[in-house]
Amino acid sequence: MSSPSLEQVQAALATVNDPEIKRPITDLGMVDTVEISDSGVVTLTVLLTVAGCPLKETITRDVTTAVGKVPGVTDVALTLGVMTDEQRSGLKEVLSGGKAQREIPFAQPGSLTKVFAIASGKGGVGKSSVTVNLALSMAKSGLKVGIVDADIYGHSVPAMLGVADARPTQVDDLIMPVPTSSGVSVISIGMLKPRRDQVVAWRGPMLDRALVQMLSDVYWGDLDVLLLDLPPGTGDVAISLGQHLPGAEVVVVTTPQEAAAEVAERAGTMASMMHQRVVGVVENMSFLPCPHCAEDGTEHRLEIFGSGGGARVAATLSGRFGYDVPVLGEIPLDTSLREGGDVGKPIVDADPTAPAAQVLASVAERLAGRGRGLAGMQLGLTPTSKF
Numbered sequence: 001m002s003s004p005s006l007e008q009v010q011a012a013l014a015t016v017n018d019p020e021i022k023r024p025i026t027d028l029g030m031v032d033t034v035e036i037s038d039s040g041v042v043t044l045t046v047l048l049t050v051a052g053c054p055l056k057e058t059i060t061r062d063v064t065t066a067v068g069k070v071p072g073v074t075d076v077a078l079t080l081g082v083m084t085d086e087q088r089s090g091l092k093e094v095l096s097g098g099k100a101q102r103e104i105p106f107a108q109p110g111s112l113t114k115v116f117a118i119a120s121g122k123g124g125v126g127k128s129s130v131t132v133n134l135a136l137s138m139a140k141s142g143l144k145v146g147i148v149d150a151d152i153y154g155h156s157v158p159a160m161l162g163v164a165d166a167r168p169t170q171v172d173d174l175i176m177p178v179p180t181s182s183g184v185s186v187i188s189i190g191m192l193k194p195r196r197d198q199v200v201a202w203r204g205p206m207l208d209r210a211l212v213q214m215l216s217d218v219y220w221g222d223l224d225v226l227l228l229d230l231p232p233g234t235g236d237v238a239i240s241l242g243q244h245l246p247g248a249e250v251v252v253v254t255t256p257q258e259a260a261a262e263v264a265e266r267a268g269t270m271a272s273m274m275h276q277r278v279v280g281v282v283e284n285m286s287f288l289p290c291p292h293c294a295e296d297g298t299e300h301r302l303e304i305f306g307s308g309g310g311a312r313v314a315a316t317l318s319g320r321f322g323y324d325v326p327v328l329g330e331i332p333l334d335t336s337l338r339e340g341g342d343v344g345k346p347i348v349d350a351d352p353t354a355p356a357a358q359v360l361a362s363v364a365e366r367l368a369g370r371g372r373g374l375a376g377m378q379l380g381l382t383p384t385s386k387f
């Protein structure tokens with residue numbers, strides 16, 4: 001067999017995406033040298049963005065596999081190098097599209113990324129669990145999804161995605177979101193802290209800066225959907241988000257409990273005051289399917305946290321805003337949902353046929369399928385009288 005051509009090898013390399021940047025390594029200046037011997041051995045050097053890149057094994061595997069498939073290639077000898085400062089600046093230039101001043105891409109008029117902020121009145125109602133499972137469900141349906149974990153009190157999202165200890169790669173001052181095995185990229189407020197165990201005691205301006213950094217200093221690429229896990233309540237982060245991303249749509253998570261519903265209404269109202277549209281309510285921990293009834297084929301629901309909280313929040317917010325705020329789903333209590341979060345394998349992946357996973361998948365489908373519209377959206381305009 002004749003030895004492969006340089007074009008064939010280049011074409012194969014163009015199919016390999018950098019796992020963090022999610023663009024072909026050939027577009028990013030990562031392929032340094034390629035040599036092909038008469039006997040079909042391809043010797044090449046690929047440059048990593050930074051020394052000690054956590055994803056070098058993935059890059060090695062993907063490059064070796066892609067080049068190895070080219071007809072006539074008998075062996076692949078790959079050397080990994082590291083970009084020089086100059087090469088890194090060039091890469092940064094490519095990624096920022098030559099713009100010196102970074103802006104929040106999702107706030108630009110032509111942005112096609114749907115942004116959903118997941119809010120709750122109080123902590124512990126399952127907001128982060130809902131966020132990661134919605135993200136994974138959407139990714140499974142082929143969408144490019146990112147998560148910003150802005151929950152200063154909890155930042156539990158990375159652990160739920162199995163990347164608890166990951167630190168983002170930085171190319172100069174451009175931060176790469178952390179890729180996960182599910183395809184969802186994530187950046188967490190916890191990753192911006194110098195130490196993981198450090199307590200975040202930031203005031204409004206610091207939190208605002210952190211939020212802007214996660215939105216504008218992170219290279220998100222072309223996302224279909226961005227989900228933001230907000231801290232519970234109506235605090236500084238919710239206000240900052242409203243100011244920077246008024247186009248974000250808000251999903252309110254509550255439990256059926258009266259006390260949780262009442263504060264959830266406040267979180268929803270706050271979003272509306274910031275001119276954001278509340279697209280629905282997710283009731284979590286709605287009931288526990290009675291384990292004994294399942295054995296004899298009957299169904300009985302144990303309402304551990306009472307009932308009606310989700311419907312109540314939806315009705316109150318619909319009445320208050322003058323547009324329909326539906327209950328998007330009622331998620332039962334399920335130990336596999338909790339276990340999935342604990343081991344970094346969310347239930348929609350680990351146990352997709354579980355009733356809780358199916359509700360989450362249907363909420364994801366409903367949200368992802370929604371077109372962006374102006375109906376019910378507050379435009380922040382003040383009517384003026386004609387003279």
Ligand SMILES: Nc1ncnc2c1ncn2[C@@H]1O[C@H](COP(=O)(O)OP(=O)(O)OP(=O)(O)O)[C@@H](O)[C@H]1O
Pocket residue numbers: 120122123124125126127128129130151153154155156231232284285331332333334335337338339341342356
């Ligand atoms: N439907 C459910 N069934 C069983 N366990 C659940 C369910 N929803 C959430 N949990 C568990 O409850 C705990 C709290 O959930 P989670 O961290 O998602 O809440 P949160 O609202 O994000 O809390 P915080 O605001 O404190 O971060 C987690 O251990 C999670 O696994």
